Amino acid sequence: CSRSRSLSSSVKMKSSWFLVAVLLCGLVSAQQGGLPERVQKLEADNDVLTKSRVAFSAALVDTNDWTTKGPLGADETLEFKRVITNIGNGYDPATGVFTAPVKGLYYIRVTGVAGPNGELHAGVKKDGVNMFAIYQKAGTQAGASNAMVLALEQGNRVYVQLWAGKTIADQGRLSTFTGFLVFPM
The missing domain is CATH 2.60.120.40 (Jelly Rolls)
Known part of the structure; x- marks a missing residue:
């Protein structure tokens, strides 16, 4: 019975870590989705400042x-x-x-x-x-x-x-x- 509880805790812990990993991947992915646009805007702003x-x-x-x-x-x-x-x-x-x-x-x-x-x-x-x-x-x-x-x-x-x-x-x-x-x- 204690072994069963220990196994259940281990599965819960692993699934929690899996959930955290999925959430982090989703956040990183969402941030990277806007990254090219942000880089492009920064390059355009730099171009204006250089030419100004x-x-x-x-x-x-x-x-x-x-x-x-x-x-x-x-x-x-x-x-x-x-x-x-x-x-x-x-x-x-x-x-x-x-x-x-x-x-x-x-x-x-x-x-x-x-x-x-x-x-x-x-x-x-x-x-x-x-x-x-x-x-x-x-x-x-x-x-x-x-x-x-x-x-x-x-x-x-x-x-x-x-x-x-x-x-x-x-x-x-x-x-x-x-x-x-x-x-x-």
Whole structure:
């Protein structure tokens, strides 16, 4: 009789351990089921953080000599040639265009001075649509500057366009185009 009780206890103990093992396997299996998705999300988040280092700043000319551009017969995209900063490589000095590498909120600023006998009027455009502008009257010594925070999608193009009949000048980085990612969205 005591042997029977001992055998019964042993069977109960083994079945309890079996039940614990089955439950643990089920928990591990359930957690592993979501593991690939969690890894994929973490990799995507890491990709956004890596690409979210975006900042550029460029001056109109790559010289310290006084240089005037314009007046021109038609609107023209300005190519800011002297690249000071281009983290993330979003700015292309050959075209004067900043292309947003990631979706996010960006701070964009343009500063300029007019040529000695001309008037400065230039617009900052996002994919061809005027977002804001700078203006300086002819014959003044003051510069013009303006900035805006823009929500950009990945691939949106931002550039500065000098309007027909207007001028812009530079010497020692007086006329600049600058932008940086405030935060990704």
